[in-house]
Amino acid sequence: MTSTFVGMPAFPEAARTALGDSQLRANLAHATSTIRAKRARVVGEVDDWEQLRLAGAAVKDDVLLHLDEHLVRLEEALTANGAVVHWARDAEEACAVVAEVARSHGVDEVVKVKSMATAEIELNEHLEALGIAAWETDLAELIVQLGEDLPSHILVPAIHRNRAEIRQIFTDRMAAAGRPAPDDLTDEPARLAEAARLHLREKFLRAKVGVSGANFAVADSGTLVVVESEGNGRMCLTLPEVLVSVVGIEKVLPTWSDLEVFLQLLPRSSTGERMNPYTSTWAGVQPGDGPQEVHVVLLDNGRTRALADEVGRQALRCIRCSACLNVCPVYERTGGHSYGSVYPGPIGAILNPLLRGVGTDEQTDSLPYASSLCGACYEVCPVRIDIPSVLVDLRAQVVDAPRGGIPKPEAVALQAAAAAFSSAARMSLAEKVSGFAGRLLGWQLGRRGRTSLRRIPGPGAGWTDARDAPLPAAESFRSWWKRTGGRDA
């Protein structure tokens, strides 16, 4: 059984639940501070980092603005290399392609390299319904799959789990999926990794069909690239007879030499290493080496919708490094599940609404607001996605979607504020009212020896549940200036 994000509540509600989980917050704070420090160290030693970021952003922009041409070239090159190219408009079509390949080989299991695209299309659930087991082989994915859990991070989907929890999951669940965990398993990371090695090795050695995504797809040469750490990727890409790779259409790079930029940007931003342990590249079928039947599924699933968004299309530059998650103060406290998607954190807050469209469901519409707009994500993004600007633009789209319908209380409040701010005379009047209220409240609180508010009724209660609120000043600056001309400052 696997879980899905279907039916997740909107962000504020999901976040409230997560914030109450002190174990989760401790796990996340520890993990994100570790990775932040590692990233900062290895990025700091690259003296042309900013030039690489600019080049990376420009290469991706060029790809996006000529995506049709690059896709056609990619298809040609892949076909020439002996690969079979499929196109999928949505998740359903992509899953059907993979299922058909599996069925045509009569297998009831496939081994999988960690891939965001296949997580996005919920391939495992789809295959499971058809009686085909999809074994996740990345350690973190394995933890999530065995634990019947949901991923909460792009790079490390089990970031919300600590070593003790992982030991428990392995001990309880491995036996049902294959080789059981060793009896004397401890929570030492090296022992846990070894347990995964033993558990998965029998699956790698017998697998007929492997399923992957790709970090990059080079249009010129038809070369696919998978960047990984553990070697499970190499196992899935090399040992099976058949390989199916599900690749988002935005993963194209024009030329092989463009990899010189991205193979510098990605590992340092992602795992905070100078280079990840293993990177595999392959161009279709290589006679006598690796899978002799190679399929590539080019997936849209909302990407052309995102591409049509003038401000938001830059989100398609994303190389899934997760640096933005690791620096995000909101993500660090709420965790990934609160975002209700395989794409959590700042990039998820823009990518999900861009892929799905806004104005249809409350959960998606809540995501652009799941940010304090602090800008830490933009600062670390290796392809310079201006996430705060896209968030603000998406908020406008969320507000604009139902215009003409029944306005929400928030709309009424902000429209009233805007009306007051459109003229100094109106604002002055509003301040006189609040100033009078402030004097009145100040007089009452003063009798109790206080100078701030402990509780505001109505919508303001969200503020004063945990924070004191300031009293409106008895005399606004505006009135003071009018009275004194600024002379007794």
Added chain:
Amino acid sequence: MVTCLNDALFPDAAKAVVRLLHRLGVDVEFPEGQTCCGQPMVNTGYVEEAVPVVRNFVDAFAGYDAVVTPSGSCAGCVRHQHAIVGRRSGDVALQERIAETSPRVYELSEFLVDVLGVEDVGASFPHTVTYHPTCHSLRLLGVGDRPTRLLSQVRGLRLRELPQASECCGFGGTFAVKNADTSVAMGSDKARHVRESGAEVLVAGDSSCLMHIGGLLGRQRSGVRVMHLAEVLAST
């Protein structure tokens, strides 16, 4: 440019700017037509509603050499978001006026260091202080170490390092209300770092962030006061 928040809730910070600039020989005016920069609307998605607010802004501040504001956030809104509002309006004349006004808007520390060229403003403030570099000053405007350079010249002031200083306090405008639980969780960590710094006074360049952190420090009965950078620099 006094900002709506300072005008109504924190006039002392705004008065301190006037006092400080007078002391440095600057001719200060308060165009009474001003209201708000429009950020609350823009950042909540009400760009349409922000159009008349921005129109009012350019009307109020047309013709000045420099517009100084004690807020990194409001300066950031003017310099980075007014153009967006202008495009939304479809009004070419408004867009041109925005292009004239926006670059002349300075956050206080930028104005002091870059325009006036002073770092020692002749202030005296014999207290232990820690400084929170608000996100929009730090990342949107890039004010860098200008505020701490100004503070380090203040007589008697002892500056303490704030742990994890560059992390957001969690205010975030309407985020503080729409996602109140997350906002409070972030702010509580910030308040804890402020207490750990051992400072008597927390200083920042944005009254909004100070209101949030100060609200938490107050609720925790920490005894730490919050003050705007302008108030410290105006002290003698």
Added chain:
Amino acid sequence: MRDGVSARDDILRDVRRAVGEARRPVDVPRDYRRERVVEAATVDLFAERVADYRAEVVRCSLDEVEARIAAALPPHAQVVVPDGLPWAVPGAVPDDRLTPAHLDGLDGVVTGATVGIAETGTIVLSHGPGEGRRAITLVPDLHVCVVRADQVVAGVPDAIRLLDPTRPTTWISGPSATSDIELDRVEGVHGPRTLLVILAG
């Protein structure tokens, strides 16, 4: 096919519509460091950075390679060797289309390499003569890899230039590792848990 239109045609049409009038050439600034000179220090840096990943690095002259290979292998080890490996290996098992299960029963593998990248401590295999097909350097638990000093380049762009995109390549930076448990790096998951690099010349 859905409604008689292929997914390919639909997607390409949607891409063209989405880009619309925004289509324009984009200049890619290439002022990052694309080419760097190899100096004596470059090879030292390579050795240091490979060792940083907790791979073992042995430096020797070209004449000493065979002796170093022999010394690196456990006694009576059965090791797979690719066609075209220029060095004699004790206990060599030629790669005669060995199955994954057979490879799993061997003790190790000895290969050459195509490029070494100093800045990142990376070895790149392109799986031709002397390097062998991908599976042989993956399944056995010990990988002894001989890199000649004249194969070492300074940075990633220098390596990319030397590689053929139509060949499969494997970029190896230290032994198999994971950071999936609390983001602490642990060596040794599915790939060879021991990587021994003989840096010759």
